Amino acid sequence: MEEENIVTENILTKKVAKKRSAVDESESRMDISTESSPLNQNLQAPRAKRLKSETRRVAVPPHRYSALKEHWMKIFTPIVEHMKLQIRFNTKLRQVEIRLSPETPDLSNLQKGADFVKAFICGFDADDALALLRLDDLFIETFEIKDVKTLRGDHMSRAIGRLAGKGGRTKFTIENVTKTRIVLADSKIHILGSYQSIQIARRAICNLILGSPPSKVYGNLRSIVGRINERM
Numbered sequence: 001m002e003e004e005n006i007v008t009e010n011i012l013t014k015k016v017a018k019k020r021s022a023v024d025e026s027e028s029r030m031d032i033s034t035e036s037s038p039l040n041q042n043l044q045a046p047r048a049k050r051l052k053s054e055t056r057r058v059a060v061p062p063h064r065y066s067a068l069k070e071h072w073m074k075i076f077t078p079i080v081e082h083m084k085l086q087i088r089f090n091t092k093l094r095q096v097e098i099r100l101s102p103e104t105p106d107l108s109n110l111q112k113g114a115d116f117v118k119a120f121i122c123g124f125d126a127d128d129a130l131a132l133l134r135l136d137d138l139f140i141e142t143f144e145i146k147d148v149k150t151l152r153g154d155h156m157s158r159a160i161g162r163l164a165g166k167g168g169r170t171k172f173t174i175e176n177v178t179k180t181r182i183v184l185a186d187s188k189i190h191i192l193g194s195y196q197s198i199q200i201a202r203r204a205i206c207n208l209i210l211g212s213p214p215s216k217v218y219g220n221l222r223s224i225v226g227r228i229n230e231r232m
Contacts, residue, residue, distance in 0.1 A: 055099040056114035060089075064121050068096075074126040075117060078133055083109040087117075096121075115140065122190045123183035129192070141198050145187045148209045160184060162208045170214050174204050177221045200224055 060068055068075070068089070075096075079087045084103040089096055098113045112133050119129035119140055132138050145151060151159050163184055164171050171182050178201040180193030189205060191198050204217050 054110070055097060056110055057090075057093075058096045058098075058114060058117045058121055060094050060096060060121055062094075064123075065094075068121070071120070071126050075120060078130060079113045079116070083113050083133060085109060085113050087113070119190075119192060123185050124181055124190070124192055128181045131192075137194050138192065139195060139198065141191045141202065143189055143202070145189070145209055148206050151209075156187065159209050160187070162211075162214070163189070163205060165214060170208070170217075173218060174201055174221065177218075177225055178204070196228070200228075 072089075076087060079085050079098065084101055084105060085098055086101045087096065087098050096117050098110060098117065100107070100110055104110070116129050116132045119132055120126055122140065122142070132140075145156065145159055149159075162170065165173070171184065174180070175182055178193065178197045180191055180197045180201045182192075182201065182205075183190040191201050191205075193201065200221065204221050207217050207220070208214065
């Protein structure tokens with residue numbers, strides 16, 4: 001009888017051990033499946049994307065290296081002290097890198113800082129580009145002369161001359177009337193200002209590219225701006 005009891009006890013202990021091992025395997029499979037499930041990957045994805053988007057990079061062309069080095073403190077000071085961002089110049093990639101810091105009060109400061117650096121790289125004066133940090137309704141628009149009219153050789157040079165005017169007089173007049181800032185970088189044109197001002201300045205520049213005399217463009221500008229001021 002004792003031998004039979006021992007045999008039955010051994011059989012029961014083996015069955016219990018098998019059941020426990022089966023339960024442990026099922027639990028481990030559940031853990032693995034939950035870790036590698038698409039749901040968890042989707043939950044982790046937004047966080048990784050947010051961390052990656054906390055940095056803005058602005059490429060610096062070779063002809064702007066010396067200007068960036070000369071005016072670095074004018075760029076560094078407002079971004080670090082006023083916007084509470086971190087900035088550095090990556091010498092290997094030739095890029096200005098801006099990222100958030102724990103002291104940054106507003107996430108929108110990151111985009112403002114990137115726009116400020118981009119404006120300086122486009123050729124705007126650092127003092128003029130500072131307005132992008134202070135005001136919310138300022139933008140930069142860039143287009144090329146070929147977007148308006150296909151010109152080559154001397155025709156392109158004459159168009160650029162019409163835009164600038166003698167001693168830059170035409171460009172300064174458009175800037176003063178429309179309250180914008182304009183940079184002529186070879187065949188590219190950059191305009192800094194409010195949305196409405198950019199549209200008026202661009203229309204005047206397009207008319208000059210198409211061959212309109214400056215006197216006619218000045219008259220149209222003053223009439224348009226006068227009507228806008230009366231509405232305001």
